[in-house]
Amino acid sequence: MISEKIFSDAKFYDKLIGVFFTSENCNICDELFEKIKKLQISQKYYLFKVNANEYLQYTVRLSRGIIPSLSILDLDGKTIAVIESLDIEYIQEKLREIYTKKEKLEGIEFPRPQQIEEVNVAEFLDIINFASEGNPIDFRGIEFLLFYADVHKEYQKIINIISPLDTIGKFLLTGKIDTTLDETYTNILALETIYNIIDVKDKLIERITENGEVFRSSRKEVKGLLVDEAIVGTALLSLYQRTFDNKFLNLSLKIYDWIINNLESDIGFRDYPPVDPITKHEYFEPLANAETSIFLAKLWAITDDDKVKEKAEKALKIAYTVGTDIRVLSRVAIAYIKLNELIKSRKEIKNDIRVEIVKDNGCKEDFKYKNSCYDSIDKIEFNLI
Structure with a gap:
């Protein structure tokens, strides 16, 4: 522009x-x-x-x-x-x-991180503390809390005091949508798809170009924002897991390829391609990278491609390094748990962020965790945090 x-x-x-x-x-x-x-x-x-x-x-x-x-x-x-x-x-x-004073004023720089931090999983408990203090928390934070309360029953009481920040978060808690969602922005179509609220897959696919760029909105003025690429990629994988229709997986792979070819750098993923004097300045938007780590963790679970896992970890670490708010930490927690505690399943398990549905998990039983097969998810312990 x-x-x-x-x-x-x-x-x-x-x-x-x-x-x-x-x-x-x-x-x-x-x-x-x-x-x-x-x-x-x-x-x-x-x-x-x-x-x-x-x-x-x-x-x-x-x-x-x-x-x-x-x-x-x-x-x-x-x-x-x-x-x-x-x-x-x-x-x-x-x-x-x-x-x-224009000659004396200096432009704001976005310094590159000098060191990429390793994730400290103990900090994931900050999400629980944040919610327990009555602070509004977004849908990804609620997703994490629902999981944590399921595996650690002593935290069930926190679910009753959660204050949802957004409509999707409220839906996760109640199973109800009180209002018609404005589908101008593509991320809303993606969220409706991820959480199976309404069938909008045709509208969603119409917002994706042939080469994997995602339009920001129905205006089709902006395309290729990392945050939109990631959330739509996740939505397409959700459609694939419900149908095992390869067209959804192939579309998600187009998005993956576009991200890698246009937004990847040595330490993370740019928020947008360098197309003008403003966007030429490299910026690693933390929430977008955290959302990307969820998309790529999910894609790795489905494809078993270790290169995808490496990219997911890259997005995860830069988000954790530069991110400062609870929304970023919630997404980092979800991606980290998927990458390190993945359960490949033949069926959906509500609220369990470890679980990814795959066509074949290599087991006769429903669940596979760290090369072992289980007939019940209750037999798989969660002791990460």
Whole structure:
């Protein structure tokens, strides 16, 4: 959207670039943006209005996620200032100040981790502590808690006090959806598929290109975000496990190939391809990498491809290293348990994140765990944490 030519023109005309972040739910954003454009100082800027939910590759690099906000970029595509205000006079004052000081302002860098950390499984208990303190927790956190309470019965009481952060989390707890989900964004179609809420597989597949890129939304403006690739890949594997129809597995492998060919680096996975001066700056978005580790752990369980497992571990470790919030830790915990405590099963076991359904687990019995066969999952102990 914000091309190399725009940056070249900005340099030629001695302008800065401003990215105004809005969203579908912001009722004041359009009016505020029009006011900003009419300011005399705005002639010193190229101004762009961007949907923060759609253009996530810009949102994570240039803003703190506040809507509305105006991020000012230098000519290298780095943020030199962020204005978070509804006061047009204050915005005008700041735009003047930023332009006057533009030569002295340094763009924000995203430093590479100097060391990749090994996962400390004891930290997974932080998810339990977080929920027990009454903090809202998202669907992946709830997925982990439901599993943990099943294998450690003494934690069953925590299920009654969980505060779900989102509709999917509430569904996992109650089995009910109180509202029609907005399917504008592809991740909603993916979640409806993963948790078998409603059959939207045709809509989902329509959002995937021939080469494995996933469109962010029905607008089809953005495609190839790691977080979307991962969640849709997981959804396709869920469809395969229910039907054993190879078309779903093959589609997931296309997504896998696209991720590897376009987003992989030596220490993790970029959030988006380097297609413009902004996204050329490498960024390892932790939640996207954590979600990718779940997708790849699931794919490894189905394909037995150790290269896929290596990629899953790479995504897992970078997410753990750079991630700081409970949503990332919840996803890391799920992927780690799949990679280290995998149970290959002939049938679905509710709430057990160790279990992946496979066509043939190599056993006469229903369950295979670490090269041994079991006729009951209750005979498989979980002592990791």
